[in-house]
Amino acid sequence: MVHNLDAAMRQLRHGRFGLYGPFVRERFLDGLFGEEITPTAYRVLRFVEASTPPAPTLSDIAALLLTDRARAVRVVDRLSADGLVTRVHDTVDRRVRRVALTDTARGHLALATARRSRLLGEAVSDWPDEDVELLASLLIRLNDSVARHLPSAAPREKPWN
Template identity: 40%
Template sequence: MTTTPQQPSSDVDQDVEYEITRLLRRSRLRGLGTISHIHPDLDFASYLLLIAIVDARPGLAQGIRGSDLAETISVHKSTVSRSVAQLERLGLVERDPDPTDGRARLISLTAIARERLSEVRAMRRAKLAQAVEDWTVEDLDTLASLLGRLNAGLERPSVDTRSGKDLGW
């Protein structure tokens, strides 16, 4: 016998949305304070792009195509192209020929960008560790599981049934 998930009340929906908004706002504000460690002229959107480049190909040094990166983060290729050009000017990424397709270029982080991004991520993890230092392992496992489910749900397209438009997030 399968059970259908119970629909949350409107108040629960509002509480969840409110807490997520607070988390995102706090993350962005703290992020702005730490990303200058990577480069003083780095903006938040470009910082997120650096993370996407690393996360798209974890552990692989050869990089990612701009078109694949655009698809991964759900933005237009021209947006990625402009951001990558800025990151290249800052010395944070490099574009090398794709060995499997001479027309394409692979985007990867420079050594200094990898080092500084690693330091910033370590600072963020240390701050998070302080915030949850009195949590149980079970609480942390539950949080990780629920955040994973939330992210999976947010990755699914959500369309307004009346207009047919993507609701986004």
């Protein structure tokens, strides 16, 4: 049973035509953010959006990317040069620098969300409303369960809200 759930989640996330797969991601990112945005950069922007407040540190971003801090710095430098993020001092410890979204990035992310929602709506357009509601409630329940069973502290904010 869990194997089938895991397989479905992998297909949703990584399948070419899965909701977060490359074909769909290209469709909802096409033309946003000015120049071509990499999937890694988009993932960082969504992470920063979901992490705020407080905004994440470069170490948080490196952990997200499963890489070293130097690579995270390069990704953030590119996003900063594109006017999508800024580095800000932590309000408690001024030695700590955090990464925050610019208004430009927020606007682009809102458009990407609207496009993704439209694509998702098209995908379930032939479903009964009750099925769509049931799926949404089950996914929220799954996200809550995953967060509860993580070995570390609960996330600061649920990204699905």
